[in-house]
Amino acid sequence: MKAIATKGASDVRATGALELIELDIEEPHGHDLRVRIEAIAVNPVDTKVRAGALGPLDDARILGWDAVGRIEAIGERVTDFAVGERVYYAGQVDRPGCNAEQQLVDSRLVAYAPRSLEIEESAAMPLTGLTAWEGLFDQLRLAVDPKAHGDETLLVINGAGGVGSTVIQLARQLTGLTVIATASRPQSAEWCREMGAHEVINHHELVSELHATGRQTVDYIFNCHDIGVHWENMATLIRPLGRIVAIAETAQQVDLNALQSKAVSFSWEFMFARALHGYHPERQGEILAELATLLDEGRIRSILGEVIGPLDVDHLTRAHEQLEAGHTTGKLVLTAMR
Template sequence: MALIARVVPGGHLTVVPRERPVPVPTGHDLVVRVDAMGVNPVDLKRAAAEPAGVVPGFDATGQVVGRGPHAGAFDLGDRVFYAGTLDRDGAAQSHHLVDERLCARAPRDWAAVDTAGLPLTMITAWEALHDQLRWESSTRGTLLMVGGAGGVGTAVIQLARATLPHVRVIATAARPESSAWAQRFGAHDIVDHASALAPQVRRIAPKGVDAVISAASRGRVDDLAACLAPFGHIVGVDRGPIDVTPLKPLSATWHWVFMFTKAVPDWNGPGTPHAEILAQVAALAETGALRSPTRHVYPRLSAETLAAALTRVGAGHGVGKTVIRRS
């Protein structure tokens, strides 16, 4: 069974079930019996962009129950987690085909709903911190995370604390609930993004921050530039601004992160392949250096729960990740 999500003209979301046979793996494919899946804003964007609808779900964890003829990295029965690709159906189904080269073993002793909250946002956070900023364990500096309580923000804060011990993390949040969430996951300082950021940030980092990672940058480029030290860096993980001219007087750099750029099974370009990122995330999770960002859990995958979960993430202002348990 698979669930098809579609946003019809007028903005109404529909989710309908479709019976499907268990898929047959080819090449490096795994057949994963899905235990839990995460829901993200990209799912709604795809449902609105595809007239026939899509099977959503780019965060998943489950058990390997089938393998293609060239798949050998995992055994039947192994638990894996992954973020999938744009050119295949998502994980809102009982059995999911995924290329093994995008997968890693799930963290030992982690519940499925906790694991399913990790892949997409942790890959995004890793690419921002380590692929784009190229920060290493010896890096010293100050990071501003705009949107500190969302899925990406929670991942960035945790990953920075776990892998960059000399970096101070300032997170933005506008409500008591989101401020408490960002602090819970390790932010050193909290500033209010409902007000001008620069005066608040400059009280903490008088010379400006070394880098900004922004999940809410549209319309903020002037304010972000005012927070930044000369020769600093901004990494946009959202649609971002159109004009970054305010960064020119600082000789600053704007970077983009789009997680699906490297969602290619045989990726051999710049940066770390997804499977390697997830393997390192699993290792950090097993040591207790990372905690699950999962906050809202729906108990059973169905048309009703998927519609409710998509509606929740579409409302914005989310805290943590939204996950659906298969059964």
Template sequence: MQAAYIEQYGKEDNLTLGRQPIPEILDNQVLIKVHASAVNPVDWMVRNGVFKEHNVHTLPLILGWDAAGEIAQIGSAVTHFALGQAVYAYTSIVKQGAYAQYIAVDADLVASKPRTLNFEQSAAVPLAATTAWQALTKAGELNAGDKILIHNASGGVGMFAVQIAKALGAYVIGTASKASEPFVQSLGVDEFIDYQQHDFTEKVSELDFVLVAVGGDNIVERSLNVVKKEGYLISLLDKISDSLAKSHQVNYHRLWVTPDRDDLNAIAKLIDSGDVKVIIDSSYPLSDIKLAHQRSQSKRAKGKIVVRIPHDK
């Protein structure tokens, strides 16, 4: 099969487009014929070697852990899928990825794709939307009427977090650059803060929830000052000490997202009901995977970056 993979860690020039064997599935797995994948920051972090010292991966490594496609083969212990069924998945990051024509995935991580989306749109959803969903409903508990601040509301996770928070009935404040304001406003925020011009700690206070979907600038620690007692502070990147959070009487959690079919089913319902829309920043053929990585690394994308996987007709 055709795939994009690395044989050594490093820059995007290390991405190779070539042939890899079609994976064999286990009894509890399905083989997905991949029509589209997506580029997330974790893809190029892995490519750069973020887990190199932990021996998590085996080279050559196919990158990309968002997949949308059709069921091509079903393991003997799997009973809830049919051949040709349209599905999507956030797949295990410790295994081979979805920049390939086929991927083997544990069946309990796979869900029917949103019926209102095509394969490219569906591929843009799993990892980012699951991260947002787990941050708002599992790591923290966002309720109707709560006030939430979402840092980096224009990013892949932030885009979904704004919309999910609105669907849950929250009052949403989003931060981003001035250039991203129209995009963030289109997501439905109630208030917008240009982080380049304004210090958010001078704009908001006594919040029920803060989601920090960006790193640097001591933003997690500074966010402690705007969360009310017993409120939630969830970070996706940087960490603070639990003792510091406790001293502010704030429920703090550093979230590590995990693949979950039930979460994908819940997200699909929000999409199909019209509560959550999927915005595509750009779409690349697999042959331009290096350009797709460059776009992601630029941090200028508004919406998701997707990769189209070719198949012979």
């Protein structure tokens, strides 16, 4: 089968950054499914792994952690899926990704794809949906109840990105929170409003912009951007005994002591942690099934931003470049290899 791999490079156009390779098709065993890929989405984690965030790549590595496709074969321990069914998933960071014609994936991380969406729309949802859900309900410990948290406020930093867009929607649909999102460009601010944000403020003047809404603090912060950039802002804006969750690492040093006097809780959300450490991986399949229901009921919508084209080196390179430029609204999706 064909796949696109990387040998690691900070410059996506460098030799070996992305290249077409040929591999044998493997048969699934245990909990695995073999899926023929119909569409994939590209995430910041793709560019980070390519650039060496998880260490140097000694061998060619297949990236890609958002996919929808048809099951072609199943392992002997699979009980909930059958050949021919369409599924969607994010997979795991320590196995070959979905930038390929076919992929082996643990069935416990998989759910049936939403039946009302086009494949490109479905491909845009797994990684961001899982990250948003776990961040809101596992890390911030919010109740899944539209009547809960009605007197509380959530600040979503980088609301127009893939995760931020999904956080806004889930918070609006599944809690009673007032949602304030940050965005700096008119088109990204409008996108946040379309996702359901009650208010949108500019993150370049975050403290003064929030205070201008009449609020001095917020109850919860979901930070989808570099925590070092916003650490002091978050320490200022979070209320006493509030909670902060973050998904993006930083090269800067941050002062954790700044949260002590308010007894603020800070936690990381890393969607790959469950599979990486074997901690109840089946929960991700359950969450994806719940997200599919929300999508099919029209309570949330796909965050598909742009379909780049079929999966090939040129289109994948373009997607990496757009993500690294930092001005993408919604998710970038590519269709199956030709």
